[in-house]
Amino acid sequence: MASTTSGDVVPSGCAIFTSIPDLFFIPEFVFGSLVWILVASTRVYPDNPLGWVMFVSVFCCLFTTLWFFFSLCGANQSDVWPALDTGYHFLAAVFYLSASVILAYVTVLKGWGVTVDSRGVVNLVPLVGEGLKIYRLDIAAVVMSHVSTLLYFLHAIFSAIRWKRA
Numbered sequence: 001m002a003s004t005t006s007g008d009v010v011p012s013g014c015a016i017f018t019s020i021p022d023l024f025f026i027p028e029f030v031f032g033s034l035v036w037i038l039v040a041s042t043r044v045y046p047d048n049p050l051g052w053v054m055f056v057s058v059f060c061c062l063f064t065t066l067w068f069f070f071s072l073c074g075a076n077q078s079d080v081w082p083a084l085d086t087g088y089h090f091l092a093a094v095f096y097l098s099a100s101v102i103l104a105y106v107t108v109l110k111g112w113g114v115t116v117d118s119r120g121v122v123n124l125v126p127l128v129g130e131g132l133k134i135y136r137l138d139i140a141a142v143v144m145s146h147v148s149t150l151l152y153f154l155h156a157i158f159s160a161i162r163w164k165r166a
Helices: 013-017 023-038 048-072 083-109 130-165
Strands: 115-116 122-124
Touching: 013 023, 013 048, 013 122, 023 048, 023 083, 023 130, 048 083, 048 130, 083 130
Parallel strands: none
Antiparallel strands: 115 122
8 A cells, every 4th residue: 555655745536545544534434334323223322421422423424524525526735634634533533432431331231231210210121122132232333433443543643644754
């Protein structure tokens, strides 16, 4: 793979498919969308922490798509884009890390059968039927969320290397 470190600082057009940090766009989009789909396909309960997970997955999916199309169309040729690229992907990595930890914690509680109703009463419910299905979907969402965190982190590191070489 060719890394774009000389000449154009940030590649545009089809060159984004041959540079190391930009190759992460498609997997980030795919795994981030899977987090969004898997969490949304279950009951988003409890609302508060899983609402953050949904926000992060939707935000990162939309902005990564925009970033990808800006790069593909060549709108990223200003001198400020390498810094923005690094900053955005680092922020996305931090967001996804926080969402991954929250999602893993909620999933562990669901695995133990712990539920909290609207009055704050803690109940222990065995995992059977629909509860087991939701638990398995949450496990898949946790895995996809951690993979997304890794991809955004790697993209941020390689973008920072590209930015500093320019």
